[in-house]
Structure formats: structure tokens, C-alpha cells
Amino acid sequence: MNNHQDALFRSLADPTRRAIFEQLCKQGEQTVGTLTGFAGVAQPTVSKHLAVLKQAGLVRDRHEGRQTHYSAQVQALAPLMDWTKEMTNFWEARLDALENLLTRMDQ
DSSP states (O other), X not given: OOHHHHXXXXXXXXXXXXXXXXXXXXXXXXXXXXXXXXXXXXXXXXXXXXXXXXXXXXXXXXXXXXXXXXXXXXXXGHHHHHHHHHHHHHHHHHHHHHHHHHHHHHO
16 A cells, blocks of 8 residues: 555544545535534544545645635545455455355365
8 A cells, every 4th residue: 555545544544534524525515614513523623634634635625715615525535446446356356266166165
């Protein structure tokens, strides 16, 4: 795994960060205040979570006056999707080999 993938996996490992990212995916761009109300934690905590998500490339911020608006960057999930597909293919091949072995043993 490379550093970008590590950051992506680490950022999504936290349930609050996942919930914030999911909220942005489902509801679109939102302010820190709106996300704070949703997350049920203090605003500084939400801001720290958003910083981690931003560092991983999962969110983008846009400043408008005194407000900061955040939006999900779904394309940043591509490495996760690639890794999941790779692991699925690996395990399917292993299970197919096991099934073939068991079939030969039954004969």
C-alpha cells in the first residue's frame, strides 16, 4: 500500500469521519455548523475530522465569507474500490481452487 491508500483507509477507519463523509455524499455540500449538528460532537472535533478527510482527498472545502462549505470527493474512493476488487478476485480464486481440490478428493 502507498501513503495515499494508507491515509484513505485511516481516515475512513473512524466511525465519526465515515458518518460525516456519508452525510456529505448523501446531502451534498454542507457547512461545518450543519455537520456539527449532524455529528453530535463539538465543532472543533468536526473540524479536526474534516481536516483528516481533506488530507485524504475525500472532501474539498470552499470558503464563502465567514462560512466554509465542504463537499465529498467520491472519486477519491477509487483506491479503496481497486483494493476491494483485488481482494475479491484473490479470494474468489482461492475458493475456486479449494472447491476444485475438494471435488477431486470426492472422486
